[in-house]
Amino acid sequence: ETGVTQSPTHLIKTRGQQVTLRCSSQSGHNTVSWYQQALGQGPQFIFQYYREEENGRGNFPPRFSGLQFPNYSSELNVNALELDDSALYLCASSWGLEGNEQFFGPGTRLTVL
Amino acid sequence: AQSVTQPDIHITVSEGASLELRCNYSYGATPYLFWYVQSPGQGLQLLLKYFSGDTLVQGIKGFEAEFKRSQSSFNLRKPSVHWSDAAEYFCAVGALVGGSYIPTFGRGTSLIVHP
Numbered sequence: 001e002t003g004v005t006q007s008p009t010h011l012i013k014t015r016g017q018q019v020t021l022r023c024s025s026q027s028g029h030n031t032v033s034w035y036q037q038a039l040g041q042g043p044q045f046i047f048q049y050y051r052e053e054e055n056g057r058g059n060f061p062p063r064f065s066g067l068q069f070p071n072y073s074s075e076l077n078v079n080a081l082e083l084d085d086s087a088l089y090l091c092a093s094s095w096g097l098e099g100n101e102q103f104f105g106p107g108t109r110l111t112v113l
Numbered sequence: 114a115q116s117v118t119q120p121d122i123h124i125t126v127s128e129g130a131s132l133e134l135r136c137n138y139s140y141g142a143t144p145y146l147f148w149y150v151q152s153p154g155q156g157l158q159l160l161l162k163y164f165s166g167d168t169l170v171q172g173i174k175g176f177e178a179e180f181k182r183s184q185s186s187f188n189l190r191k192p193s194v195h196w197s198d199a200a201e202y203f204c205a206v207g208a209l210v211g212g213s214y215i216p217t218f219g220r221g222t223s224l225i226v227h228p
Contacts, residue, residue: 004156031213033213033215040220040221041220041221042117042203042205042218042219042220042221043157043203043216043218044218045210045215045216045217048210048211048213048215050211050213055210055211055212055213056210056211056213056215057210058210058215090156090157092156092157097211097212097213098212098213098214101159101162102159102216103156104156104157104158105156106154106155106156107156
């Protein structure tokens with residue numbers, strides 16, 4: 001059973017650019033959630049996708065967008081990058097919606113200069 | 114809105130000593146509570162969760178937590194710490210979002226283990 005994988009591991013961008021982060025969910029999981037973890041903070045919920053539809057969203061602006069594909073892998077897109085977007089971005093997959101355990105990937109470290 | 118407070122930013126213990134990490138939550142209804150651990154370069158791993166029932170919850174790696182509604186607390190304990198337990202620990206309260214319980218995390222407690 002393959003766990004949650006994320007790519008790339010690290011990424012450096014400049015302010016104003018756009019970035020795409022990728023996540024492959026664990027086998028059999030149909031739900032993907034994305035989190036932003038700033039340095040020294042706990043993760044903050046960005047949004048969740050369930051069966052290719054956005055199922056819920058945290059307090060993040062529309063320049064944070066996502067996709068989920070038929071194989072349940074997912075992308076997080078961030079437009080018009082700002083310095084404060086520098087963080088560890090975590091992806092978590094789970095089965096269904098009813099409180100089932102989320103399995104986290106190792107994250108993508110994004111640095112915005 | 115729900116929130117979690119972890120009052121200790123760092124905790125230092127000696128290997129073999131007991132451990133208690135504090136967590137206080139704010140939530141209007143019966144909370145769903147979680148403890149996660151994050152090691153350097155790793156994603157978060159669920160240690161244990163409380164949804165209902167017995168207020169003393171057993172988790173993986175020898176950890177347990179006790180839900181105390183009167184104190185709005187969900188403290189994590191381990192009777193004997195191992196050097197491999199050094200990591201960041203996050204308490205979280207689950208809020209219902211789109212039919213799913215999404216964790217709202219505290220800022221974490223860094224556990225340092227001395228030999």
